[in-house]
Amino acid sequence: MSADPVLLLDHVAVSFAGVVGLADLSLHAPAGAVTVLLGPNGAGKTTAVRVATGALHPQQGRVRIFGLDPLDPAQGQEVRRRCGVVAAKPALYDRLSGIDNLRYAARLYGLQGGRSGAGTDQRLREAAALFGIGSALDLRVGGYSTGMKTRLALARAVLHDPDLLLLDEPTSGLDPESGQAVLRLIDEMAATGKTVVLCTHLLLEAEGLADQVVILDAGRDLITGPPEELVARYWPHPVVMLEAERPEALDRVAAMEGVRSYERNGGPAIVELDRLERVPDVVAALAAGGARLTGVVPRKPTLEELYFAVRRRGPSEQAAQGTGP
Amino acid sequence: MNGRWFSSRTLVIAATDLRQLRQSPDFWLPMLFLAVLFFVVAPASLLLAVGGAKDAAVVQKVAATLDVLPQRARAEVRGDDPAARTSHALAVYLFAPLAVIVPITISTAVGANTIVGERERGTGEFLAHSPATEREIYFGKLIASLLPGYLTTLAGFAAYSLVVNLIVGPKVGGWFFPTGDWWLLMFWVVPPFLALTLSVVLRLSARVTSAAAAQQSSGLVTLPLILVSYAQSSGLLLGEARSGIVVGALAWLFALVGLRRGFRAVTRQRLLGVGG
Numbered sequence: 001m002s003a004d005p006v007l008l009l010d011h012v013a014v015s016f017a018g019v020v021g022l023a024d025l026s027l028h029a030p031a032g033a034v035t036v037l038l039g040p041n042g043a044g045k046t047t048a049v050r051v052a053t054g055a056l057h058p059q060q061g062r063v064r065i066f067g068l069d070p071l072d073p074a075q076g077q078e079v080r081r082r083c084g085v086v087a088a089k090p091a092l093y094d095r096l097s098g099i100d101n102l103r104y105a106a107r108l109y110g111l112q113g114g115r116s117g118a119g120t121d122q123r124l125r126e127a128a129a130l131f132g133i134g135s136a137l138d139l140r141v142g143g144y145s146t147g148m149k150t151r152l153a154l155a156r157a158v159l160h161d162p163d164l165l166l167l168d169e170p171t172s173g174l175d176p177e178s179g180q181a182v183l184r185l186i187d188e189m190a191a192t193g194k195t196v197v198l199c200t201h202l203l204l205e206a207e208g209l210a211d212q213v214v215i216l217d218a219g220r221d222l223i224t225g226p227p228e229e230l231v232a233r234y235w236p237h238p239v240v241m242l243e244a245e246r247p248e249a250l251d252r253v254a255a256m257e258g259v260r261s262y263e264r265n266g267g268p269a270i271v272e273l274d275r276l277e278r279v280p281d282v283v284a285a286l287a288a289g290g291a292r293l294t295g296v297v298p299r300k301p302t303l304e305e306l307y308f309a310v311r312r313r314g315p316s317e318q319a320a321q322g323t324g325p
Numbered sequence: 326m327n328g329r330w331f332s333s334r335t336l337v338i339a340a341t342d343l344r345q346l347r348q349s350p351d352f353w354l355p356m357l358f359l360a361v362l363f364f365v366v367a368p369a370s371l372l373l374a375v376g377g378a379k380d381a382a383v384v385q386k387v388a389a390t391l392d393v394l395p396q397r398a399r400a401e402v403r404g405d406d407p408a409a410r411t412s413h414a415l416a417v418y419l420f421a422p423l424a425v426i427v428p429i430t431i432s433t434a435v436g437a438n439t440i441v442g443e444r445e446r447g448t449g450e451f452l453a454h455s456p457a458t459e460r461e462i463y464f465g466k467l468i469a470s471l472l473p474g475y476l477t478t479l480a481g482f483a484a485y486s487l488v489v490n491l492i493v494g495p496k497v498g499g500w501f502f503p504t505g506d507w508w509l510l511m512f513w514v515v516p517p518f519l520a521l522t523l524s525v526v527l528r529l530s531a532r533v534t535s536a537a538a539a540q541q542s543s544g545l546v547t548l549p550l551i552l553v554s555y556a557q558s559s560g561l562l563l564g565e566a567r568s569g570i571v572v573g574a575l576a577w578l579f580a581l582v583g584l585r586r587g588f589r590a591v592t593r594q595r596l597l598g599v600g601g
Contacts, residue, residue, distance in 0.1 A: 016599045055453040055593040081456040091451040107337040
């Protein structure tokens, strides 16, 4: 990864017609990394993408992409030429065929293929085949399924070999199988060294894909960093999952020495200890109390748990801890 | 690059819009019907009715209306009998406004939907993130809106010429149409009126929130323009010989001002549907 971020948003604020799109967003997307913007609907993910390409003008703050200012007319064109965007809705022309949609994009992005265009068409078909949509290219897009449209939109976004991919909820509306396929494709693109910014509110899809996570809420970044680092920051102590035949028997753990937090919602208990060496003591105490344990598993908190932990604490506490923006 | 408005991308945007239009017969079939009705069916019916009238009194009454024509026009009316003179006058003077109404109607219908349609379908997002400049998008949309109306009108003009020459020509000593004033009307006066109308329509299309609103407001706003162009085109044929050149020049001037102001209406924010 390069030290210079491909995308930099510095205290950006945008509002339109009285609605705040971004209140104060700062983020940076390192080169060659997958940065995942996580947040609920209305958090500002789509607005962030729009600001990044210069499609939206912020009222405050600074935006740089490849070191260029997307709001400068000449630099903005260069920025948009080097970006590939998949919008939340695939933004395809339903009356045109798949290949005509790709041709349109190819021409707007200045791809040349000789006088006949045969060279470009070959490239378009190869891109479509890469995303598993090659056989449907001559059909009208209006007849495509949601999954096919997403695949075509992805193929269109990478046609011009962009340096930065901005993907706004690309799995929205897809069945799990198609969603997984799309995520695999994104993973493959990232593996080729592309810088990817992926917006999602689906925590599971960010898991394993993100090199860096930015959690957004109400147009602000709550926390930014690699998932492992953030987890370590939020759970600096070991976490263990305990299971028992009668789960309520585990509740005694909450009052034990060395237990920093205890959480049980019906099933297994999640216990945060001050150090890992406490585990045998906890197990012994529970067994002595009559609990029949069925599982003691060291546990790494998921991105989902991190997300909810960050959102519970809120931006003011992040700042106080020095973990916020 | 900042001030660039015409490039290969302008043509790509126009060509893609036209391709979409071509693949929507539900849209262009009524427009074709309108053109055929105005340029072929209505004139042919009227001219055949006048030419074939058996009642001399009726023909005399219709011919009497020629007296209201200005001196220059009356002097140019050809034909040896009242029916022929009436047919000639109708062919040359009565249908001139059609040349304006048809292209404006068709282009307004196309133009009203062109920008708000991108927004409604969500494809505005694609254009907003693309390297196309706002001017290139605007002029691409302008060309795509202008061509259907103007080309239909040129084709209608050719069909109309054929119809009136075939029906009236034999009675007035041969083919007589188009006259010099009609050439002026078609190639000097109609294009700027069309461009002026579209500069207003595209601005509306960029600002309104739905295609339905765009159609309604465009209809209201272009009605006065249609009336003005109707009056001017009639005046061109009936008035002084050079009036057409002056009318056309003024229309071009207004059109250029309108277009210059119009391109500012198309912004990336509006393509996304978040701009005021």
